[in-house]
Amino acid sequence: MLCLSRRKRLAILPGLALLASCAAERPVTVESMWIEGVTRDQQFDNLLIIAVTPNYNPRCNYEILVASFLRTDGVTATASCSHLDSTDPLTVDTVRPIVAELDIDAVLVSELIGRDDEIVEGGSSEQRGEAYYKPIGYGYGYPRPYYYGGYYGAFGLPVTYVKFTAEQSAFGLETSVVVASNLFETNDAQRVFSVQVTAEKQTMDQVLHSVSTGVADRLRRDGLVP
Numbered sequence: 001m002l003c004l005s006r007r008k009r010l011a012i013l014p015g016l017a018l019l020a021s022c023a024a025e026r027p028v029t030v031e032s033m034w035i036e037g038v039t040r041d042q043q044f045d046n047l048l049i050i051a052v053t054p055n056y057n058p059r060c061n062y063e064i065l066v067a068s069f070l071r072t073d074g075v076t077a078t079a080s081c082s083h084l085d086s087t088d089p090l091t092v093d094t095v096r097p098i099v100a101e102l103d104i105d106a107v108l109v110s111e112l113i114g115r116d117d118e119i120v121e122g123g124s125s126e127q128r129g130e131a132y133y134k135p136i137g138y139g140y141g142y143p144r145p146y147y148y149g150g151y152y153g154a155f156g157l158p159v160t161y162v163k164f165t166a167e168q169s170a171f172g173l174e175t176s177v178v179v180a181s182n183l184f185e186t187n188d189a190q191r192v193f194s195v196q197v198t199a200e201k202q203t204m205d206q207v208l209h210s211v212s213t214g215v216a217d218r219l220r221r222d223g224l225v226p
Contacts, residue, residue, distance in 0.1 A: 027200040030214040032222065038192050042185065044106035044225055047077045048099060052111040056086040062110065065208060069216035074226045078102060099186050106192070106224075107184045110215065114178035118201065174201040179211045183224060193224055 034040055049067045051059040063079035070077040083098045084090065099107065176199065183193040197214035199207045219225050 027198075028210045028214060029198040030195065030218050031198075032193065032195045032218045034193055034222075035191050038190065042192060043223060044183075044185070045075050046103060046105045047075070047225070048080060048095070048102070048104045048107045049077055050080045050090070050095065050107060050109045052090065052109060054090075056081065059090075061208060062212065065212040066108070066110070066215060069212055070219065070225055072226065078104070104186055107186060107189075108181060108215070108219075109184065110179055110181040110211075112177060113180050114176075114198075116176040118174045118176070175204055175207055176200040176202075177207050177211065179215075181215050183219065193219070193222070195219070 047067075047070060049063045049070070051062045053059050060079060060081040063081055067077035067079045078098075080090070080095065080098065084094055088094055095107070098104070178196065178198045181195045181197070182191050183195075184190060185192050195215050195218050197211045199210040199214075202210060
């Protein structure tokens with residue numbers, strides 16, 4: 001995704017809105033579900049947005065955009081990178097103080113679970129890894145679909161026995177991604193709702209817009225935010 005300074009990330013938000021019509025022409029699928037056993041009349045108005053990736057700039061780009069789509073007069077949405085800089089580890093221990101300080105009532109955690117970069121010229125396609133957290137111990141997991149963890153702690157975040165692994169990322173003219181997002185209420189870090197967005201054959205700017213709007217619109221449609 002885009003690698004921009006904080007000032008440029010904030011400045012680009014209005015411009016990204018212009019990509020909506022372009023992204024709408026590309027295939028985007030949004031699936032969602034309430035977690036079995038949870039009360040379905042829950043609504044949240046103070047959310048913390050987290051993208052689980054060790055790549056700080058793409059993480060902030062995504063978090064800021066999702067927060068901007070969720071934020072209204074009645075809803076506060078905060079990007080985690082506005083409180084954690086690039087040197088701070090993204091773990092349960094660093095997130096809990098933010099939740100307490102801001103009186104957050106729900107945490108939205110998104111994770112890239114699939115990516116296919118296609119080089120259009122020549123018709124070739126290649127699938128390579130993206131930077132990700134590789135689990136090396138046992139933690140809390142949640143059943144599929146939409147949640148692909150299993151070695152993460154509260155709020156689906158990495159715990160101390162997770163190490164970082166990087167694989168070479170492919171550069172392509174068109175990218176397809178699958179992003180899984182889970183909404184946790186903060187009283188007991190219970191998972192309440194899951195959203196999975198698949199955006200196919202888009203530029204990275206369009207992917208960012210498609211996934212962000214897909215998540216925000218689905219949370220609003222199903223009444224989790226006013």
